[in-house]
Amino acid sequence: xxxxxxxxxxxxxxxxxxxxxxxxxxxxxxxxxxxxxxxxxxxxxxxxxxxxxxxxxxxxxxxxxxxxxxxxxxxxxxxxxxxxxxxxxxxxxxxxxxxxxxxxxxxxxxxxxxxxxxxxxxxxxxxxxxxxxxxxxxxxxxxxxxxxxxxxxxxxxxxxxxxxxxxxxxxxxxxxxxxxxxxxxx
Numbered sequence: 708x709x710x711x712x713x714x715x716x717x718x719x720x721x722x723x724x725x726x727x728x729x730x731x732x733x734x735x736x737x738x739x740x741x742x743x744x745x746x747x748x749x750x751x752x753x754x755x756x757x758x759x760x761x762x763x764x765x766x767x768x769x770x771x772x773x774x775x776x777x778x779x780x781x782x783x784x785x786x787x788x789x790x791x792x793x794x795x796x797x798x799x800x801x802x803x804x805x806x807x808x809x810x811x812x813x814x815x816x817x818x819x820x821x822x823x824x825x826x827x828x829x830x831x832x833x834x835x836x837x838x839x840x841x842x843x844x845x846x847x848x849x850x851x852x853x854x855x856x857x858x859x860x861x862x863x864x865x866x867x868x869x870x871x872x873x874x875x876x877x878x879x880x881x882x883x884x885x886x887x888x889x890x891x892x893x
Contacts, residue, residue, distance in 0.1 A: 735772040739773050747773070748773070751766045751769050751770055754766035755767065755770075760786070760787060760790055760791055761787075761792065763783045763786075764783065764786075764796050767780045767781075767784045767800075768796075768800060768803055771807050772803070772807075781808065784803065784804060784808070785804075788801060788818075788821065789817065794828065797824075797826075797829050798828045801829060801835075801836045802835065804817075804836050805818070805832075805835055805837070805838070805839030806836075806839060810843070810851075815837065815840065815847065818840070819833070819854050820833075821833030821836075822834060822878050822882070823863070823866060823875050824868070825868055825869040826868060826869065826870065827869075827870040827873060830868055830873075830875065830878040831881075834879065834885065835885060837886070838851070838882050838883075838889075839885075848886065851886060855879045855880070855882050856883070858875060858878075858879035859880055861876075863875070
């Protein structure tokens with residue numbers, strides 16, 4: 708369990724390869740709710756207080772995947788969404804928040820702000836995450852719909868991403884579409 712937790716948290720050695728990380732994530736899904744999960748949890752929970760933001764983020768993501776998400780886990784995820792250095796970590800967190808996050812104001816606001824990020828992958832993941840939250844929590848759908856419309860109408864969202872030069876408005880429109888009809892962005 709110690710090696711598995713080190714691979715999940717520190718992403719060194721074999722864990723630097725995306726296929727290996729994918730296999731680790733599949734193991735987490737398999738371990739959900741098992742005795743193995745209970746043995747792994749103390750290692751991961753202790754990492755929520757690590758000095759490195761990426762390690763805290765990896766721990767929070769792992770706990771969320773193991774269905775061990777507490778308010779503390781979501782605080783770390785929201786912090787990492789805006790502060791993690793690795794864009795793939797931020798993108799994955801946005802996706803994870805859409806899948807397992809709560810429909811509270813902090814989560815909605817953090818994903819909404821992600822529509823203004825320079826990276827198109829993060830913008831896409833935030834639009835999808837917001838739409839997923841709206842689909843999972845009918846009580847939040849109207850709030851999220853209003854946020855998308857606000858972004859579409861707000862000139863601040865004219866700012867294009869640095870990669871494919873799409874405006875934040877376009878991502879908001881895509882998110883609104885997903886909220887209404889479902890699916891994923893291409």
